[in-house]
Amino acid sequence: MMKRGLKYVFIVLMGALLIYHSIYFKSLRAVKASSEGLDMDSYAKNYLFKLIPQYEADFIDINFLRTAIDENASKAFANYAHAASDGDFRYFMVRGTGLITQKDSDYVWSQDSQQQRYKLATNYIYGTAARDAAGLIVVDSFDNTMVFNELSEKINELIRKEVVPASAKLATGDSVQFTGALGLSMKAPKLSEATIIPLHLERLQHKKE
Amino acid sequence: MNYLNVWAMLLLLCLGCSNRNKENEGKQVAIVVSTLNNPWFVFLAESAAEKAQALGYTAKIFDSQNNTALETDHFENAIAAGFDAILFNPTDADGSVVNATKATDANIPVFCMDREINSRTAATSQILSDSYAACVQLGELFANDLERHGDYAEILGIVSDNNTWNRSKGFHSVVDNFPDLKMVARQSADFDRNKAMEVMESILQGHPDIKGVFCGNDAMAMGAYQATVAAGKQDQIKIYGFDGAEDAVNAVKEGQIQATAMQFPKLIAEKAAQLADAYFKGERTFRKKLPIAVDVVTQKNIDQYIAYGKKN
Numbered sequence: 388m389m390k391r392g393l394k395y396v397f398i399v400l401m402g403a404l405l406i407y408h409s410i411y412f413k414s415l416r417a418v419k420a421s422s423e424g425l426d427m428d429s430y431a432k433n434y435l436f437k438l439i440p441q442y443e444a445d446f447i448d449i450n451f452l453r454t455a456i457d458e459n460a461s462k463a464f465a466n467y468a469h470a471a472s473d474g475d476f477r478y479f480m481v482r483g484t485g486l487i488t489q490k491d492s493d494y495v496w497s498q499d500s501q502q503q504r505y506k507l508a509t510n511y512i513y514g515t516a517a518r519d520a521a522g523l524i525v526v527d528s529f530d531n532t533m534v535f536n537e538l539s540e541k542i543n544e545l546i547r548k549e550v551v552p553a554s555a556k557l558a559t560g561d562s563v564q565f566t567g568a569l570g571l572s573m574k575a576p577k578l579s580e581a582t583i584i585p586l587h588l589e590r591l592q593h594k595k596e
Numbered sequence: 597m598n599y600l601n602v603w604a605m606l607l608l609l610c611l612g613c614s615n616r617n618k619e620n621e622g623k624q625v626a627i628v629v630s631t632l633n634n635p636w637f638v639f640l641a642e643s644a645a646e647k648a649q650a651l652g653y654t655a656k657i658f659d660s661q662n663n664t665a666l667e668t669d670h671f672e673n674a675i676a677a678g679f680d681a682i683l684f685n686p687t688d689a690d691g692s693v694v695n696a697t698k699a700t701d702a703n704i705p706v707f708c709m710d711r712e713i714n715s716r717t718a719a720t721s722q723i724l725s726d727s728y729a730a731c732v733q734l735g736e737l738f739a740n741d742l743e744r745h746g747d748y749a750e751i752l753g754i755v756s757d758n759n760t761w762n763r764s765k766g767f768h769s770v771v772d773n774f775p776d777l778k779m780v781a782r783q784s785a786d787f788d789r790n791k792a793m794e795v796m797e798s799i800l801q802g803h804p805d806i807k808g809v810f811c812g813n814d815a816m817a818m819g820a821y822q823a824t825v826a827a828g829k830q831d832q833i834k835i836y837g838f839d840g841a842e843d844a845v846n847a848v849k850e851g852q853i854q855a856t857a858m859q860f861p862k863l864i865a866e867k868a869a870q871l872a873d874a875y876f877k878g879e880r881t882f883r884k885k886l887p888i889a890v891d892v893v894t895q896k897n898i899d900q901y902i903a904y905g906k907k908n
Contacts, residue, residue, distance in 0.1 A: 470889075471726065471729075472887035472888060472889045473886065473887065473889060474726070474888065474889020474891075476729075476889060511770075513732055513735075513769045513773065514729070526884075526887060527716070529716075530716055531712055532724060532758060532762060533758050533761055536766070537765070
């Protein structure tokens with residue numbers, strides 16, 4: 388009787404040991420951890436309205452960038468560009484001033500004192516330029532790239548809601564100041580063809596009548 | 597006596613050197629890949645194995661057959677068999693975290709290839725295609741090709757895979773800006789060609805007038821193309837894929853599908869093997885996520901590309 392009892396205890400212990408080593412528990416909470424708690428709206432607002440103005444002086448003047456690319460493109464990319472992914476395309480955060488020379492429903496064109504024209508998007512705000520150009524948000528801070536990409540969409544949405552409406556008041560001849568993100572190919576950097584996503588757009592002066 | 601000492605020292609030196617070489621030669625690398633039923637993943641796995649072998653390691657490929665339970669078995673076997681690193685193409689962004697964690701807890705480095713797991717700590721590093729950014733470009737192309745109006749459909753990949761949603765969201769971040777572009781159907785075909793053909797057949801029955809279909813990978817794009825040919829609608833419907841697989845590259849060349857997005861599986865696989873090599877040599881600081889850019893391939897630039905990569 389005693390022997391049989393011991394036998395059952397042994398079988399139960401062996402079974403428990405096998406089950407313990409066959410199953411690996413991990414809470415979904417632990418798996419999803421940090422990204423779940425991320426308040427995407429606040430993060431995007433903080434980035435666009437606090438961090439970007441704080442670093443504005445560090446962003447490259449667009450005319451200086453043009454000269455830098457003309458003189459030594461690879462050095463210009465190494466010094467001023469950022470990108471989340473490893474590839475040919477890189478993003479620059481630029482600042483500039485100019486006169487509005489043309490405007491349609493999708494873009495405004497600003498011309499600076501050196502007669503260079505730059506195209507600012509005022510309708511189709513998409514892509515990752517606004518997120519990546521400053522190099523202030525890095526993918527390694529996120530549990531997964533979906534959250535990282537969702538943040539890009541939140542930033543673009545804020546730009547559409549809070550930044551782009553300023554362009555509605557602009558008229559040809561107005562002088563403007565802007566901070567914006569643009570992307571260039573390292574193999575063929577054509578600044579004049581780039582579209583600038585505005586992160587800050589401000590009318591400095593009405594056109595002179 | 598002096599000669600004997602010199603010979604003894606030389607012998608010890610040689611033994612030391614040969615032991616150091618053997619230390620690397622003896623390393624084994626497991627390549628656990630989500631499926632070998634898709635040529636893209638076969639190429640990824642074989643490229644990883646070739647690079648690991650070229651670096652002096654033994655490599656063995658394990659096929660998870662898109663089954664997380666089978667993937668768990670592979671990890672357990674790899675850990676028990678004493679593999680020194682795992683180059684990993686996961687089956688499930690959440691479900692595969694536990695497998696990578698097991699290996700990491702056993703001090704075996706894990707380097708994810710192409711597909712992501714939802715953790716920063718479970719894997720040593722994750723080398724991923726930047727699907728989102730590429731699909732922003734595909735979305736722009738799609739909107740322009742369809743002249744910003746008309747009905748279209750979307751065929752999704754495996755819904756538990758992050759690539760599926762990064763691709764879909766990148767695409768929609770653009771096309772949703774155009775109110776006259778209307779998505780009338782959206783179904784998953786699990787990245788599978790045959791399923792995509794069936795899904796497309798059913799979409800065409802309900803929505804015979806669609807002008808375009810965006811597919812989450814090339815296998816599904818080719819399945820969708822077969823269905824449009826069977827329905828005689830190949831001239832009406834523009835098809836877009838993603839991967840840069842051989843048949844899709846040929847189909848872009850022939851004008852059968854409009855575009856694909858070229859991922860670089862060889863680059864991803866080789867990078868993973870190189871990181872494992874660096875780990876064996878003592879490196880411990882790695883970027884947790886390393887996105888690799890993806891190129892959009894159309895008839896305009898098809899001459900620059902071959903299957904799975906760029907021409908040299």
